[in-house]
Amino acid sequence: MFQYIVRRTLIAIPVLLGVTIFNFLIVNMAPGDPVEMYINPDATEQDIQIKREALGLNDPIYVQYWHWLINVFKGDFGNSFTTYEPVMGMIAERIGPTLLLMGFSLVIAYLIAIPIGIISATKQYSWTDYLTTTFSFLGISIPHFFLGLGAIYVFALIFxxxxxxxxxxxxxxxxxxxTFLHMLLPGLVLGTGIAGSMVRYVRSSMLEVLGQDYLRTARAKGVKEFVVTNKHALRNALIPIITIVGMDIPLLIGGAVVTEQIFQWPGLGQLTIQSIGSRDYPTLMAVNLLAAFAVLFSNLLADVLYSVADPRIKYN
Structure with missing residues (x-):
C-alpha cells in the first residue's frame, strides 16, 4: 500500500504541472486587462505601461508562467492584484471556513442519503421507494442558488x-x-444537493448486493434482517459509494462558490467570485491549484478506502 501511495503521488506531480499550464493560459486569455481596474481613469499610456511592468504583465506569457512556477516551488504564490496582500495569507484565512462548511455539508448529506438509500432498496417499488426517488430527483434538479434564496426567504425573513x-x-x-446557526442554511443547501445524487447510488449499489447468494445463505441461517442489510450488504455495496464520495469532496469546492456568495460565507468560494470580478490572476491561480490538488487527493483517498472496505482488494 505504501509503495502504491508513493507511486500515485509521483504520478500526480506532472498532472498538477499540466493543470497549472492549462489554468494559467485560460486565466490570462480572459477578456479585460487587470491594470485598467486598479489605475486612475485619467492615467496616461505611460502610467499604464509602468503599472503593467510592475505587475510583470508585459513579459511573454511563458515567462510569466515560469516566474510564477518558480515562486510556487518556493512557497510564494505572489501578491493579490486587488489588496496587494500575499495570496498565501488570503488562502490560509479563507480555507478554514470552507473546510468547515464542506465537512458539515458532507455529514448532513451522508446522514440523509445512506439511510434513505438503504430503505429505498429494501422496499423496492413501494410508496417509500417512489417518495425517496422523488426526493433524489428534486435534490439534483433544484439549483443551489434557487434553493439558497428560498431558504433565506423562509427561515430568515418569514420565520x-x-x-x-x-x-x-x-x-x-x-x-x-x-457559527453553527450561521452554518445551518448553507450547509443544508449544499448537503441536500449532494444527498439527492447519493441516494440513487446507495439504492443502486444495495439492489445489486441484496440479491446475492451469500445473503440468502445468511438469512437461511437465521441471521436477523437488520444485520444482513446493514452489516453484510452495506459493506459490500460501499465500493461505488466510496467512488462518489471521492468525487464529492472536490466538487463541493466548486459548488460552494455559488452558495458561499449567496450566504456571504467568508470562504474560498466567495474569494473566487471576487477574484474573477477583479481579474486577480495570482489569487485565481492559487485557488485553481488548490482545487486540482483536492481532486487528486480525493481520488487517492478513495483508492485507499477501497482496500479498507473490501480486504480482497490489494495494491501491488
Whole structure:
C-alpha cells in the first residue's frame, strides 16, 4: 500500500504541472486587462505601461508562467492584484471556513442519503421507494442558488429563526452556537444537493448486493434482517459509494462558490467570485491549484478506502 501511495503521488506531480499550464493560459486569455481596474481613469499610456511592468504583465506569457512556477516551488504564490496582500495569507484565512462548511455539508448529506438509500432498496417499488426517488430527483434538479434564496426567504425573513448570511453575528461575541446557526442554511443547501445524487447510488449499489447468494445463505441461517442489510450488504455495496464520495469532496469546492456568495460565507468560494470580478490572476491561480490538488487527493483517498472496505482488494 505504501509503495502504491508513493507511486500515485509521483504520478500526480506532472498532472498538477499540466493543470497549472492549462489554468494559467485560460486565466490570462480572459477578456479585460487587470491594470485598467486598479489605475486612475485619467492615467496616461505611460502610467499604464509602468503599472503593467510592475505587475510583470508585459513579459511573454511563458515567462510569466515560469516566474510564477518558480515562486510556487518556493512557497510564494505572489501578491493579490486587488489588496496587494500575499495570496498565501488570503488562502490560509479563507480555507478554514470552507473546510468547515464542506465537512458539515458532507455529514448532513451522508446522514440523509445512506439511510434513505438503504430503505429505498429494501422496499423496492413501494410508496417509500417512489417518495425517496422523488426526493433524489428534486435534490439534483433544484439549483443551489434557487434553493439558497428560498431558504433565506423562509427561515430568515418569514420565520426569522436563522441568520441570512455571514459566519458570525456582527458585533456579537461569536462562539460555537453562533457559527453553527450561521452554518445551518448553507450547509443544508449544499448537503441536500449532494444527498439527492447519493441516494440513487446507495439504492443502486444495495439492489445489486441484496440479491446475492451469500445473503440468502445468511438469512437461511437465521441471521436477523437488520444485520444482513446493514452489516453484510452495506459493506459490500460501499465500493461505488466510496467512488462518489471521492468525487464529492472536490466538487463541493466548486459548488460552494455559488452558495458561499449567496450566504456571504467568508470562504474560498466567495474569494473566487471576487477574484474573477477583479481579474486577480495570482489569487485565481492559487485557488485553481488548490482545487486540482483536492481532486487528486480525493481520488487517492478513495483508492485507499477501497482496500479498507473490501480486504480482497490489494495494491501491488
Amino acid at each position: 426569522q429563526v436563522l441568520p441570512t448570511g455571514g459566519m458570525n453575528t456582527l458585533g456579537g461575541s461569536g462562539g460555537f452556537m453562533d
